[in-house]
Amino acid sequence: MLSSASAISIFRRDMLLGTLLRIVMLAAATACMAMNFLPTARSTDGTLLLLGVGMLWLALSYRSVKSQRLAAESTSLIATGQLEEAERQIEEALGSFSLFRATKMLTLHHLALLRHAQKRWQDAADLSRVLLKQRLGTIQSLARPNRLLLADSLLELNDVHGAYLALADLYRERLSLGEATNLLLIQLDYESRLGSWETMLPRGAAYKRVQLTELMPAASSARAQAFLALAAKKSGRDDWADWLRARAELLADPLTLMKDRPVLSELWPAKT
Numbered sequence: 001m002l003s004s005a006s007a008i009s010i011f012r013r014d015m016l017l018g019t020l021l022r023i024v025m026l027a028a029a030t031a032c033m034a035m036n037f038l039p040t041a042r043s044t045d046g047t048l049l050l051l052g053v054g055m056l057w058l059a060l061s062y063r064s065v066k067s068q069r070l071a072a073e074s075t076s077l078i079a080t081g082q083l084e085e086a087e088r089q090i091e092e093a094l095g096s097f098s099l100f101r102a103t104k105m106l107t108l109h110h111l112a113l114l115r116h117a118q119k120r121w122q123d124a125a126d127l128s129r130v131l132l133k134q135r136l137g138t139i140q141s142l143a144r145p146n147r148l149l150l151a152d153s154l155l156e157l158n159d160v161h162g163a164y165l166a167l168a169d170l171y172r173e174r175l176s177l178g179e180a181t182n183l184l185l186i187q188l189d190y191e192s193r194l195g196s197w198e199t200m201l202p203r204g205a206a207y208k209r210v211q212l213t214e215l216m217p218a219a220s221s222a223r224a225q226a227f228l229a230l231a232a233k234k235s236g237r238d239d240w241a242d243w244l245r246a247r248a249e250l251l252a253d254p255l256t257l258m259k260d261r262p263v264l265s266e267l268w269p270a271k272t
Helices: 004-035 046-079 083-095 101-117 121-132 137-156 160-172 177-194 206-213 218-234 238-251 254-260 262-267
Strands: none
Touching (some): 004 083, 004 101, 004 121, 101 137, 121 137, 137 177, 218 238, 218 262, 254 262
16 A cells, blocks of 8 residues: 555656656757758758657647546446555555656545545644645646545644644635535534534524535534534524434434444433
């Protein structure tokens, strides 16, 4: 299994090599075009040399597209729990040369997703931090899911302050529906660690939050509604607490919820 340190080293090396190669090929193409206008270079056909540079660019571009396809396929493998196959494809994609920065950054993001799915929180956090330091350019939209991934990993590592810093910028951005639901779950986890019970279930907007939890996958929805039930109980809103606890029980085993988040054991004292 590839360590995060090795993956980051490979990523940085390939990013540097890719940049240098693009500069060299651009300089070579410029020199080939200039040769046609220099009297001393008439014995050499600059057009043929330029064609050679173009063919090399196409060959390297094809390898880059192949690497990107391998990395892209890993997301469906992760989603279906085929983590070993996803590991193999990502390692192959990361180990193959790519001419384009975006391909390498996407591969590193997919590796962070894999490490998160494997519950290797420190590796996921390290990979996400490296990616967020890059100039994302055409894949700037990758920053939002990567920040969510970083925040969740840091919460698992009990780094509450680090999670706050990762989340802070997201509140000023327009999020997709999937990103908004992920943010809500992480935010509830974060606020429960601070004991911000009234903030978790704000009066006048409580039902809106509950509606948003209904759009989450079952396991995430169960955890989110359990957090809301705990917030209701802590706030003295027993009717909400009973209702939300019952909804969480329909979606997941309370023992599983308490194992993942011991703070929720207060909702089911008889099961502890």
